[in-house]
């Protein structure tokens with residue numbers, strides 16, 4: 527059974543066809559990177575998987591369960607967590623406070639029906655444990671607005687991990703980062719538990735190949751190529767798009 531199976535997903539915004547029939551399947555523990563130029567539909571695909579928007583047509587299954595029309599919190603309860611392309615932190619709270627909020631939220635979603643909420647000290651211990659695991663303990667009492675942008679992106683990933691998701695969606699966690707900061711985020715993703723299924727949006731091909739078992743390339747609402755590093759590097763349509771993008775950037 528696939529961890530995630532997207533079948534023929536389409537999404538229209540008025541006349542804009544953001545997704546034109548996307549099909550995608552990830553096995554449990556697989557790490558896939560989604561590449562593609564601006565406006566390709568990558569974030570829209572994430573929204574349809576996390577429930578922030580409902581696909582116009584098509585279906586989405588998580589470990590065999592149809593989640594196409596579920597609300598985001600119901601999907602979170604089934605094990606979906608995500609980060610956003612635009613930073614989504616409380617800038618005037620400390621790093622620890624941000625993580626505490628995420629742990630409390632995850633606790634409510636995941637454990638409400640299984641066991642009573644643990645006391646505040648237990649939640650604190652789990653938040654501190656997460657900071658410790660991810661090397662952010664020293665920054666625990668720092669206000670998020672005083673962190674570097676790279677550190678903020680790391681905090682966001684840790685927040686997404688607070689509910690121990692089965693499927694983690696990362697929307698460009700390295701965008702706008704320096705090479706050194708990018709490396710830290712890449713290392714972080716590589717250290718995630720091997721059983722966690724990961725779908726990550728990334729613009730840089732080299733970063734994508736560092737992380738991914740498999741790559742999918744989107745363009746104009748479609749997946750135009752899918753495969754390993756050799757297949758993607760050798761794909762003419764992909765290189766045309768990427769060379770085109772570099773030319774317009776120059």
Ligand SMILES: Nc1ncnc2c1ncn2[C@@H]1O[C@H](COP(=O)(O)OP(=O)(O)OP(=O)(O)O)[C@@H](O)[C@H]1O
Pocket residue numbers: 539542543544562563564565566567568569570571611
């Ligand atoms: N809420 C919306 N309303 C109208 N159009 C939208 C909306 N969200 C996205 N679009 C359009 O859908 C298309 C796909 O956008 P999307 O954000 O999914 O692309 P992307 O691949 O994530 O791009 P980027 O690399 O710039 O983040 C674009 O043409 C975008 O303008």
Ligand SMILES: [Mg+2]
Pocket residue numbers: 568569570611
């Ligand atoms: Mg996007």
